[in-house]
């Protein structure tokens with residue numbers, strides 16, 4: 001589904017990632033961990049084409065990302081749902097409209113999609129908050145709205161960057177549960193997190209692999225994590 005082959009990345013002054021080779025197979029569940037600043041967000045951006053590698057190759061759904069036209073990249077991105085670390089809502093739009101934004105932008109018939117939208121709002125437990133504005137939401141509500149928006153186009157792959165940052169343990173378990181459910185529906189999931197408690201909790205629910213960034217490289221962590 002996503003393959004990184006000997007990928008290197010630099011923002012300009014020295015390599016941040018070097019010789020990274022990983023594969024996210026269809027239906028897999030991965031965590032990406034490592035210290036702050038190690039390059040987790042950067043690696044995620046490489047997975048969805050927001051950044052192109054400085055060296056090596058990123059293949060998404062069989063296509064070399066560098067060889068894609070703008071339109072092809074846009075089509076490919078619809079197959080990838082991203083939960084950004086900072087959620088990024090349009091604060092003047094109600095939550096349901098923010099969640100529906102990928103549908104609106106891609107020109108879908110909203111009257112045909114309204115059933116899906118309300119199902120999704122229910123699934124993340126935000127049906128009663130549909131008309132609220134993003135600044136009125138709690139941290140956990142924001143993260144659940146961001147997850148709903150990431151999956152509204154039914155992507156094959158879900159990338160979640162610190163989806164449980166700034167929420168308590170109970171809410172992080174709830175968010176984890178939603179991500180596990182998505183994986184059980186067949187979606188490939190990659191979660192960037194430095195929350196080892198969350199990773200351990202996930203391992204009792206799903207066959208999760210843990211990738212760790214250290215010294216510019218990415219390695220599969222052992223079972224001892």
Ligand SMILES: Nc1ncnc2c1ncn2[C@@H]1O[C@H](COP(=O)(O)OP(=O)(O)OP(=O)(O)O)[C@@H](O)[C@H]1O
Pocket residue numbers: 011016034035036037038039040041042043194
């Ligand atoms: N656009 C950018 N231009 C220059 N440097 C950047 C840019 N984005 C990130 N960096 C730097 O690259 C390094 C890795 O950043 P990144 O956000 O990928 O790390 P991270 O592991 O996700 O960190 P955190 O856990 O704190 O979110 C950091 O030193 C950061 O300052």
